[in-house]
Amino acid sequence: MSGMVTQVRPRGRDDSDAHVRIGALAPLTRPGWHEAGRHLLAGMELAVRDVNDAGGIAGRPLELVVRDTAADPDRAAAAVDELARLGVAALAGEYHSVVARAAASRADALGLPFLCSSAVLDALTERRTPWVARLPAAQSRGWRIYADFLLAAGHRRIAVVAQPSLYWTSGARILRDHLAARGGTLVALDLPEPDPAPVCDALAEQGASALLLLVGIPEPAVSIVRSVRRDRRLADTLIGAPAGQPEFASWAAALGGDGAAIPFLRYLPERLGPLGARVGAALRERLAEAPSFVGFEGYDTVAVLADVLRSRGVGRPLTAETWAQVSAEGTRGRIRFSRAPGATVWQWLDAPVQVVDRDPAEPGRFRVLHTG
Known part of the structure; x- marks a missing residue:
């Protein structure tokens, strides 16, 4: 799966339309925990499908450009550089904390927004950064x-x-x-x-x-x-x-x-709301097994980024203030980001545990x- 590009387009749309691209990082091969990576990618792909079925981003299709990190920090950092050259609007994903840390540090250096889906290591970056946010509760x-x-x-x-x-x-x-x-x-x-x-x-x-x-x-x-x-x-x-x-x-x-x-x-609420229940059923069908919390994290990552891209308008670059303005409905509740004392990245402080x-x-x- 290394170097794989996944494209999920809205039905009936002309492929010549310009796409809005999100770079997606996930461990899809060994020695990475590829089972977690498969669930993470399934959630992200499902969210892209839902966004595109609803008309995309201001009429433009959303596309995932997927790179397999294989639990290798150097490989992840190189993937961030490549995705930046390809012009992605933002980065999403990753499961392994040490790998996410390498990706986050590189994204910070490039000024490329990165929403971390599933890694929990507190020190996701060495320095305080405006470019990186995280969904799961910090370790x-x-x-x-x-x-x-x-x-x-x-x-x-x-x-x-x-x-x-x-x-x-x-x-x-x-x-x-x-x-x-x-x-x-x-x-x-x-x-x-x-x-x-x-x-x-x-x-x-x-x-x-x-x-x-x-x-x-x-x-x-x-x-x-x-x-x-x-x-x-x-x-x-x-x-x-x-x-x-x-x-x-x-x-x-x-x-x-x-x-x-x-x-x-496990990073789920005690009860899922209507969106969470629908996504859970769709993930079960897509994975042919019960979805893990990682699948929901993947879906919420893309849902948040799509909401940001819609609200800012296509063609306008994301800025350092992006995360402070987020208020998006996710599968596990409403997602907002704050700065915890001493934290180097933006954090969903109410993430369920x-x-x-x-x-x-x-x-x-x-x-x-x-x-x-």
Whole structure:
């Protein structure tokens, strides 16, 4: 899928019409989390179809120009340069935080508006920028909500196993600081390779009541879950995955019942409104499976950018004040952007956050455990 260009045009329109282009970034091949990328792109494509069915942008078709980042920051930065040369009006997308950070920094340097769909790393850019906005809650907010859930459930000594990554390191720091301020403790366990079984011994020795997986899927996450589930010493240990790995169908397919009752963060409201319900049904048909929250994020990204492009008028470049003027209806509520204290990018401060898990009695169904 590398270098793929997706064009979604309104029915019956002459292809000679000038298009309004949005550059779309998504991880569509390995080592990227391509399942998330597929959901993200499906949401963006569906929104483009809806915009074009409603007449496009001032009568001009909206077009996605898609580039596969494959979870590579350098590749993402190069894609931003290419898309800028192609004359896109704005950038959209990306799932991996470290990749989104590279794209955001390059967009800031070029003065090209970028609406980040799904990446949560707080420091999306090194400096304060007027060009970048983000839809999902920042990691500092979402992961604190997750820590509050753990504390409310009675967990005070919590173990974590993490792979080396700026994203995982940042998440662990947020959890550690928030827990410590409220009487909790975060204990870091080593991640032995290639066999993660010793994690169970370390977990039993530490006496932690919960184990958080800050690791990739399918491995080593799947092997660790299986090992913990089969260790009688750890029968009462909660397994958690705050980054959202259990959201996707591949998790349930790999682990079956073992993958249930593992709480994770999901960025959906408790109930979808009419737009969200319609988009959810359309995404299910397009994906041939239940849509993840990432699909809704993709749809909302394009919906917001289309609203901005309509309101400003075709041919007028977006400016540094663009995000402050946004008030768009999304699948998960009305979207407005603000500047949080200390934040480097514009942020949807009211983005929904849930802690959910798969129901052990019916792993295809999600249970909402906590909202923030």
